Amino acid sequence: MPALPVEEVDGLIATGATARMTDAVEPRFRPGDHVTVRNLNPLTHTRLPRYARGKTGTVEADRGVFCFNDTNAHGQGHKPQHVYGVRFAARDLWGEQAAARDVLYLDLFEDYIEPHGT
Amino acid sequence: MPDTHEDLDTREDDVALRVRAIESLLIEKGLVQPAALAAIVETYETKIGPHNGAQVVARAWTDPAFKARLLSNATGAIAELGFSGVQGEDMVVVENTPTVHNMVVCTLCSCYPWPTLGLPPNWYKSAPYRARVVIDPRGVLSEFGVDLPPEKEVRVWDSNAELRYLVLPERPAGTEGMDAAALAALVTRDAMIGTGVAAAAGAGGAP
Structure with a gap:
């Protein structure tokens, strides 16, 4: 990989590089769907926090199609897929000690979740 | 967060040393141009x-x-x-x-x-x-x-x-x-x- 030349620094910082992809991929889930986080425990790169595994939440937003970090980080392709903003009740994650009305949001790749009750 | 100043100073010294070591290695191997690095640091420090x-x-x-x-x-x-x-x-x-x-x-x-x-x-x-x-x-x-x-x-x-x-x-x-x-x-x-x-x-x- 060639070193970044100084004259390209400003342009790179101002532009960035979105991980959003233009592939036409049908979403498997819709806002309002109840989803359960799959019990995945890869020893390689992932964006799935352990505390959410096996927990059930509600899809609040479809964030669009993004490059899948878990495969791309290891040179195994972009595997473009929808990312969903999923809302969890704090008590569903942490039990009775959590405040009843508090919530937590995670952006989850489609591969991380399955329909609740499957 | 409940860090003592001593803890924080030691940790920042460690980080600074590690950063300097990594930086000199990257420059030595030609992976980073010192001028580009300086421009990036300048951007996030002042702009x-x-x-x-x-x-x-x-x-x-x-x-x-x-x-x-x-x-x-x-x-x-x-x-x-x-x-x-x-x-x-x-x-x-x-x-x-x-x-x-x-x-x-x-x-x-x-x-x-x-x-x-x-x-x-x-x-x-x-x-x-x-x-x-x-x-x-x-x-x-x-x-x-x-x-x-x-x-x-x-x-x-x-x-x-x-x-x-x-x-x-x-x-x-x-x-x-x-x-x-x-x-x-x-x-x-x-x-x-x-x-x-x-x-x-x-x-x-x-x-």
């Missing part, structure tokens, strides 16, 4: 920082149409003010209200909206903040000096994927006559992470 985000917030407080665009398409609205780029490619703005308080964390690493807030403070990257804010947001907030009433809903945004989050704080009382420039001075970095609230009128903003 890009929470004063950018403060302008976004002040504009939202004074321009309802902008606020509506900011909440529906944050990336596009923020781009109107010119604060786009690396680690701000896909933005979401979440609004604090009298009934909702939002906080942002990245439990897996240190994801943070650079174009609007600059580089993250050390505590944001620290294991204690990342581990505790998800399970005990009210306790962490209290250590930052913010005590929320139990009836207020706390929303924690754990930004591990590709979206980056900015909190739109509540506009402080008594600021009705102030213009956007004066309001921006009340908007602290912590208020836009959600570990603080905007300063009261006349108090001035700390970073």
Whole structure:
């Protein structure tokens, strides 16, 4: 990989590089769907926090199609897929000690979740 | 966070040494140009920082149409003010209200909206903040000096994927006559992470 030349620094910082992809991929889930986080425990790169595994939440937003970090980080392709903003009740994650009305949001790749009750 | 100064100094010395070692290796191997590195450091030390985000917030407080665009398409609205780029490619703005308080964390690493807030403070990257804010947001907030009433809903945004989050704080009382420039001075970095609230009128903003 060639070193970044100084004259390209400003342009790179101002532009960035979105991980959003233009592939036409049908979403498997819709806002309002109840989803359960799959019990995945890869020893390689992932964006799935352990505390959410096996927990059930509600899809609040479809964030669009993004490059899948878990495969791309290891040179195994972009595997473009929808990312969903999923809302969890704090008590569903942490039990009775959590405040009843508090919530937590995670952006989850489609591969991380399955329909609740499957 | 309850670090002693001694702990913090030692840790920062360690980090500085490690950074210097990595930097000289990267330059030696031709992977990094020293001039490019200097330009990047200069940019994040002098140009890009929470004063950018403060302008976004002040504009939202004074321009309802902008606020509506900011909440529906944050990336596009923020781009109107010119604060786009690396680690701000896909933005979401979440609004604090009298009934909702939002906080942002990245439990897996240190994801943070650079174009609007600059580089993250050390505590944001620290294991204690990342581990505790998800399970005990009210306790962490209290250590930052913010005590929320139990009836207020706390929303924690754990930004591990590709979206980056900015909190739109509540506009402080008594600021009705102030213009956007004066309001921006009340908007602290912590208020836009959600570990603080905007300063009261006349108090001035700390970073």
